[in-house]
Amino acid sequence: MASLYLLCIFFLAFVCSLLLPASCDLAEERVALLDFISNVPHESRLSWSTNATTCSWVGVKCDDNQTAVIALRLPGVGLVGPIPPNTLSKLINLRVISLRSNALSGPIPTNLFSNLTLLRSLYLQDNRFSGQIPDSVLLLGRLARLDLSENGFRGTIPFGFNNLTRLTGLFLQGNGFQGKIPSIDIPSLVSFNVSDNKLNGSIPKSLEKFPLSSFSGNLQLCGNPLPECAPFFAPPAPSPADEVPPNSPKKKKKLSKAAIIAISVVGGVLLLSLLLILLFWLIRHRRNRNGSVGEKKVPRVVTGQAVMETGTTSSDIGIGGEKERSKLVFFDNRLYSFDLEDLLRASAEVLGKGIAGTSYKAVLEDGTTVVVKRLKDVVASKREYEVQLEILGKVNHDNIVPLRAYYYSKDEKLLVSDYLPNGSLSAFLHGSRASGKTALDWDNRIRIALATGRGLAHLHRTSQVVHGNIKSSNVLLRPDPDSAALSDFGLSPLFGMAGPACRASGYRAPELLDTRKATDKSDVYSFGVLLLELLTGKAPNQTTVGEETIDLTRWVQSVVKEEWTAEVFDVELVKSGDQNTEEEMVQLLQIAMACVNQIAESRPEIESVVKMIEEIASLCRGEVEDSIRQSSDDRSNGPTPPAAVTP
Numbered sequence: 042m043a044s045l046y047l048l049c050i051f052f053l054a055f056v057c058s059l060l061l062p063a064s065c066d067l068a069e070e071r072v073a074l075l076d077f078i079s080n081v082p083h084e085s086r087l088s089w090s091t092n093a094t095t096c097s098w099v100g101v102k103c104d105d106n107q108t109a110v111i112a113l114r115l116p117g118v119g120l121v122g123p124i125p126p127n128t129l130s131k132l133i134n135l136r137v138i139s140l141r142s143n144a145l146s147g148p149i150p151t152n153l154f155s156n157l158t159l160l161r162s163l164y165l166q167d168n169r170f171s172g173q174i175p176d177s178v179l180l181l182g183r184l185a186r187l188d189l190s191e192n193g194f195r196g197t198i199p200f201g202f203n204n205l206t207r208l209t210g211l212f213l214q215g216n217g218f219q220g221k222i223p224s225i226d227i228p229s230l231v232s233f234n235v236s237d238n239k240l241n242g243s244i245p246k247s248l249e250k251f252p253l254s255s256f257s258g259n260l261q262l263c264g265n266p267l268p269e270c271a272p273f274f275a276p277p278a279p280s281p282a283d284e285v286p287p288n289s290p291k292k293k294k295k296l297s298k299a300a301i302i303a304i305s306v307v308g309g310v311l312l313l314s315l316l317l318i319l320l321f322w323l324i325r326h327r328r329n330r331n332g333s334v335g336e337k338k339v340p341r342v343v344t345g346q347a348v349m350e351t352g353t354t355s356s357d358i359g360i361g362g363e364k365e366r367s368k369l370v371f372f373d374n375r376l377y378s379f380d381l382e383d384l385l386r387a388s389a390e391v392l393g394k395g396i397a398g399t400s401y402k403a404v405l406e407d408g409t410t411v412v413v414k415r416l417k418d419v420v421a422s423k424r425e426y427e428v429q430l431e432i433l434g435k436v437n438h439d440n441i442v443p444l445r446a447y448y449y450s451k452d453e454k455l456l457v458s459d460y461l462p463n464g465s466l467s468a469f470l471h472g473s474r475a476s477g478k479t480a481l482d483w484d485n486r487i488r489i490a491l492a493t494g495r496g497l498a499h500l501h502r503t504s505q506v507v508h509g510n511i512k513s514s515n516v517l518l519r520p521d522p523d524s525a526a527l528s529d530f531g532l533s534p535l536f537g538m539a540g541p542a543c544r545a546s547g548y549r550a551p552e553l554l555d556t557r558k559a560t561d562k563s564d565v566y567s568f569g570v571l572l573l574e575l576l577t578g579k580a581p582n583q584t585t586v587g588e589e590t591i592d593l594t595r596w597v598q599s600v601v602k603e604e605w606t607a608e609v610f611d612v613e614l615v616k617s618g619d620q621n622t623e624e625e626m627v628q629l630l631q632i633a634m635a636c637v638n639q640i641a642e643s644r645p646e647i648e649s650v651v652k653m654i655e656e657i658a659s660l661c662r663g664e665v666e667d668s669i670r671q672s673s674d675d676r677s678n679g680p681t682p683p684a685a686v687t688p
């Protein structure tokens with residue numbers, strides 16, 4: 042009986058393979074499709090009736106002779122859950138698969154594509170797939186379009202994409218891909234997108250031709266078309282070579298070809314001139330030995346030079362020794378454990394360039410993220426520098442971004458502080474709305490004003506430190522109710538007469554033009570400008586009235602009181618505000634005006650400013666105040682843990 046059955050099967054197989062190969066394949070494909078659809082929940086309109094032909098089913102396309110299924114297109118039909126194994130993998134004639142905009146999930150079955158060697162387009166975007174890109178995708182030699190975007194794929198982007206030599210479009214955006222972008226070099230590739238992943242490292246040369254939006258929204262990507270990869274000790278400093286410790290492999294790798302050539306040329310020239318000098322000296326020396334007595338003075342001078350040269354050499358060694366002694370000095374060794382070497386190896390991203398120097402966000406190899414500020418034009422001596430920083434290192438307040446470490450060498454002055462991932466007030470007020478940031482409402486603005494004021498009051502009274510550089514880019518936001526902290530404080534003494542306070546246009550108190558010394562009163566002036574900025578939403582040095590750029594302070598002063606609501610306040614505030622908030626805005630504006638009084642002595646002390654703001658804030662929302670108090674009490678005074686890398 043069994044053998045008869047077997048015979049039947051063999052016979053059928055024989056008939057199939059000889060006479061009707063195509064329709065038998067189609068039968069197999071029909072089974073595979075039914076297997077697929079019956080195992081995946083979907084919308085009811087997708088009912089593949091068993092008494093209709095396979096080729097007439099919704100989303101199924103056959104070739105002209107109706108002998109093979111060549112395309113399966115089921116976009117947005119409510120498919121839910123994982124792709125069942127051994128279903129679609131049997132549709133070996135498929136050229137196109139589109140399952141986009143469904144709710145398919147789970148990893149893609151590993152061998153799904155092993156036998157789909159004819160596949161040209163694969164659209165799986167807008168689903169909930171997870172896991173890694175299966176290796177079998179990398180064997181699809183005819184693939185031209187691959188779209189895996191907006192899913193939950195993770196892992197690294199495989200180098201094996203280079204096997205897909207006919208690829209014209211590769212879309213991987215909106216996933217969780219990590220690590221570096223491999224050097225994908227496919228001549229036919231015209232569309233490429235890896236934005237909104239967690240990629241880091243530099244963008245390979247082969248992909249530089251794609252626009253910035255192909256790469257945006259990643260962790261730490263750098264290099265063309267994004268900003269340059271920025272190691273701390275690279276340019277703009279003109280003398281990077283002598284600052285790099287010899288065992289810093291990363292930096293060495295980053296030397297460009299041009300730099301290497303330049304170094305070799307300079308080195309060659311130096312060597313040559315040394316040889317020439319030696320030769321010259323030898324000749325003269327000889328001549329003098331044999332020569333007349335009258336010329337005896339010359340060798341002395343030459344000897345003098347030789348001594349000087351030795352002197353120089355030894356002082357070089359001295360500097361080298363000092364370099365070894367110059368270490369990163371931590372205020373509290375329990376918080377962070379890294380050294381200068383680690384900082385040098387960290388990947389860095391420029392956060393901002395200011396008058397005092399450039400700030401970098403540095404991600405160390407262990408994931409610790411800190412801000413490193415590289416000061417320029419410091420005139421303070423090593424001793425003065427250390428004394429001032431020891432003072433600043435002791436400042437401890439919730440509304441002050443704590444300083445964690447410093448470094449001093451002849452060529453390099455660094456400050457290390459905590460990284461606050463939410464960005465600055467300036468970015469929130471003036472950054473592009475397109476970047477997804479929501480506008481700040483009145484509640485948040487008054488909280489920021491209060492938090493900043495309290496931080497400043499602490500600096501002035503408890504620490505006896507003048508901030509000297511208050512501006513919206515130095516107000517960093519936090520997600521908690523306390524909302525803001527001041528950074529970059531107390532650096533003016535390091536810069537002598539040309540400190541940041543004297544140069545920050547827009548925030549600079551008028552008397553600084555003469556006195557050139559930042560004071561508590563000039564801080565209050567800058568704070569007043571900051572309040573005006575919060576109220577108007579305008580940056581102090583780019584306020585335009587008609588064609589003309591004017592001072593924010595002068596502009597507000599020039600508008601008559603009755604017009605304030607209509608003219609001065611940020612439209613976003615007026616739009617969303619009610620009668621109450623409007624009154625509060627007017628009150629805060631009056632406080633701001635008191636702070637920006639032209640006469641320093643007439644400005645209020647920061648404590649009374651804080652009290653006035655507290656009154657406004659408590660008028661309508663005592664509960665907000667309570668929550669602020671509570672949260673500052675709850676929070677330990679310890680550091681925020683090294684911020685995890687936040688995309």
Ligand SMILES: *[C@@H]1O[C@H](CO)[C@@H](O)[C@H](O)[C@H]1NC(C)=O
Binds near residue numbers: 090092093
């Ligand atoms: C399929 O067959 C059923 C009866 O078996 C019939 O009622 C239905 O109309 C048929 N559908 C089509 C599309 O022919």
Ligand SMILES: *[C@@H]1O[C@H](CO)[C@@H](O)[C@H](O)[C@H]1NC(C)=O
Binds near residue numbers: 104105108
């Ligand atoms: C379809 O049939 C025609 C002739 O009937 C043949 O020339 C062609 O090669 C067939 N195409 C496929 C894909 O089998």
Ligand SMILES: *[C@@H]1O[C@H](CO)[C@@H](O)[C@H](O)[C@H]1NC(C)=O
Binds near residue numbers: 130131152155156
């Ligand atoms: C692919 O085809 C080969 C040979 O026909 C078969 O042995 C294998 O099981 C198929 N793989 C998948 C995943 O269907």
Ligand SMILES: *[C@@H]1O[C@H](CO)[C@@H](O)[C@H](O)[C@H]1NC(C)=O
Binds near residue numbers: 179200204
């Ligand atoms: C790429 O192709 C080569 C040769 O065709 C093959 O040996 C290699 O395994 C492929 N790589 C991947 C990742 O599939």
Ligand SMILES: *[C@@H]1O[C@H](CO)[C@@H](O)[C@H](O)[C@H]1NC(C)=O
Binds near residue numbers: 220261
């Ligand atoms: C890139 O990210 C990976 C993991 O996400 C990490 O191991 C690696 O150190 C990072 N590299 C750089 C240069 O930041």
Ligand SMILES: *[C@@H]1O[C@H](CO)[C@@H](O)[C@H](O)[C@H]1NC(C)=O
Binds near residue numbers: 236
């Ligand atoms: C890449 O994808 C992102 C997110 O979908 C999109 O905003 C951006 O315009 C795309 N860039 C290119 C070059 O297609």
